[in-house]
Amino acid sequence: MGRVIAPLVTEESVTFRLPDAELALTGTRLLPALSLPDARLEFARAGKVWELDLPRPPALRMEYKLQLHHVDGEVEEICDPGNPLRAPGAFGDKSVVEFPGYVAPAWLDAEKVPGETVDVTDTIRLWAPADTEPTDPLPLLVAHDGPEYDRLAALTGFSAALIAAGRLPRHRVAMLQPVHRDEEYSANPEHSALLHDTVLPALRELVAVEGPVVGMGASLGGLAMLHAQRSHKGLFGGLFLQSASFLDKELDPQERGRFSMFAQVSAYTAEVLRGEAAVEPVPVALTCGTAEENLANNRQMARALAAQGYPAKLTETPDAHNYVSWRDAFDPALADLLRAVWVG
Incomplete structure (x- = not known):
């Protein structure tokens, strides 16, 4: 493919360039990991280089891959060979552009308790x-x-750093791994019952637990935490919900054909919005990226929970639906919630 060319990043835009010295490609497309509904994503050929000028999205970071269309008909997705910056993700690394003003959390490099x-x-x-x-x-x-x-957002590193700094009390973190994620986390009563009847009792039998338990989750994991809290009184004393998938028939029609559990999830969202089955309001901190599709449904849910008596606060972050975005929102959103629930 020839020499590599780094993206040109400014306050207002980013310019991507992909060399094609042997004219091996018939097209190149940007695959951004954020919502850009009106943006042109197809590169234009300029001699032996493919180029794309993109106005800056409403974010300080943008994760992406490149889709290459080869002359033999093969379609390939790659990280940008001209950009050494990578962001980890559940489905592998992506290239990432960091716009002026982006700063990683200070706690990443802070002293941590073992x-x-x-x-x-x-x-x-x-x-x-x-x-x-x-x-x-x-x-x-x-x-x-x-x-x-x-692994991807350094959750226990956050706990270790804030404990070391005296900003949070010493605490434990229980990390749950789903087996069939979409089914378990899509407002599934069986999963909520499992948390209430088996998981939390097992943890309490293993270790001594002080004060209210706080539940957290991202995307469908956030939805599942809300479902569990509303289904079982006393299970959680606070919730931290990041980019939670509060899918709505009106706000998220694009999900109807691409997510098999859309009907179940949107039906539960509608139930919550109507105020049905709320057992006890608890403090809720929500975070959501300004450049992701879930922003509108998170704004809607934050308003609904507040109207139902939940002390609910939505923090909008200049990023999208990814683990680095969620990591960057831990401080202060998660720190403030944990102090409020555990310290008062």
Whole structure:
């Protein structure tokens, strides 16, 4: 493909260039991992280089891949060979553009207390400060997709850093791994019952838990946490919901044909919006990216929960639906929620 050319990033735009010295491509398309409904994503050929000028999206970061159309008909998706910056994700790395003004969280490089993680079962991992005994009563944070949260968003690193800084009390983090994610997390009563009847009792039997348990999740994991809290009184004393999939028939028609659980999820969203089956309001912190499709449904849900008595606050972050975005929102949104629930 020849020499590589880095993206040209400014305050207002980004210009992508892909060399094609041997004229091996018939087209190139940008695959952005955020919502750009009106943007032109097809590159134009300029001699032996494919080029695309893109106005800056409403974000400080943009994850993406390139789709290459070869002359033999093959279609290939790659990271940008001219951009060394990579972002980890559940389905592999993507290239990433960081616009002027983006700064990673300070806690990533801060001092951290040593921690230990043990496998409780095949689907539950438990982290705690290294010098903790099982009989030490500590607050508990329970995370859907927890191992992925930890690997891609440094969840326990966040806990370790804020404990070291004295900003959060010593606590444990239970990381839950789904087996059949879409089915389990799509407002499934059986999954909520499993949390109430089996998972939380098992954790309480294993270690001493102090105060209300806080549940967290992203995307469908956030939806599932809300479902569990509303279904079982006393299960969670606070919720941290990131880009939760509160899919709505009016706001999210694009999901109808591409997500098999759309009918079940949208029916539950409608139920919550009507105020049905609320068992007890608890503090809720929501975060959502300004450049993702879930923004409108998260705004709608935040208003509905507040109207039902939940102390609910939505923080909109200049990013999209990805783990780095969720990581970057931990401080202050998650930190503030945990202090409010655990310290008061």
